[in-house]
Amino acid sequence: MRRVKGNWRYDCEAIFRRKAKNLAGSIDISNISPDRGDPMRRLPPLQALLAFDAAARLGSFTRAAQELALTQSAISHQIQQLEEWAGVPLFRRIGRGVALTAAGVLFAQTVTSAMTTLADGRDRIEPYGNPDSVIIYCAPQFAMGWIMPRMPAFSEAMPNIEIWLVTGDEVNEIDRVDVDLIVSAKEIRTPEVICEPLLDEEAVAICGPTTARRLRSAPFPEVLTQAPLLVLEQRPEWAPWLPELRRGGLRTRRAMTVDDPRILVAAAEREAGIAMVSRLTAGDALTSGRVEVLPQVPGFALAPLWLMRSAQPARSAAVDAVYAWMVRLCRDGG
Secondary structure, three states: OEEEEOEEEEOOHHHHHHOOOOHHHHOOOOOOOOOOOOHHHHHOOOOHHHHHHHHHHHHOOHHHHHHOOOHHHHHHHHHHHHHHHHHOEEEEEOEEEEOOOOHHHHHHHHHHHHHHHHHHHHHHHHHHHHOOEEEEEEEEHHHHHHHHHHHHHHHHHHHOEEEEEOOOOOOHHHHHHHOEEEOOOOOOOOEEEEEEEOOOOEEEEOOOOOHHHOOOOOOOHHHHOOOOEEOOOEEEEOOOOOHHHHHHHOOEEEEEOOOOOHHHHHHOOOOEEEEEEEHHHHHHHHHHHHHHHHHHHOOOHHHHHEEEEEEEOOOOOHHHHHEEEEEEEEHOOO
């Protein structure tokens, strides 16, 4: 985690690198540096890239000039500069228009990717212009199962604060974005991070209402033989106690295995079988009655969720307010 213009960044890889810093003594990197003198490595002017992008999309220097409010000769000059930089022709004439050469097609892909990266970068830094924005990184299940149902109450309590959600399933993905708060089952143990216990998670067996009515009187564990199991790839045993039951002769069958627990909930809604998922993941479907818990099937505890923030002062009072709001709701059972 490192300071970035008053904000901070969770960077798990950096934390692990610091723990291994003593290994670096055997590697001499003092003489390794980028070759700044090679003219072919210099970047072309941005205006030339914009001209190329417009001409490639529109198939015409004239239309590219109209889009960019330039003259056709200016577009031609910028394309010529770019071709000199690239060392190969990027366009060929076709009647009154132009088409990309094979090299131009490849370069257009690179330029499009670069433009997209720039646009994405601008989107990522947008919240820093608003001191009343708070960026939260969490799993999609937490965003859908906990934050979304509470957004109306949050907006009423703090109408001036804007929440930015960045979702992902691994904390180490956080090295790509700066955030204010993290919710994760993976606790980051470092003096630079404050970790607050947030929620205890539990897995429960769910199925659609029709399946639930059919299985309501079936005892455990025989109930698991009366409908197929919907399996999460990360938990192939389905439940920690199931392998022992199978060794004792219980015969179950699988309907499907998926890598996203939200798909399991959707499959259970459609009466495809019995899924074992966290209450948080199934929260909205349970509340609305689209799925039901099979009470005779034992649940089991999952890793608790942690709320994490920088040990440094928050970049704004809004961060402190949202942090306190989340902690208070969870402690009150809200």
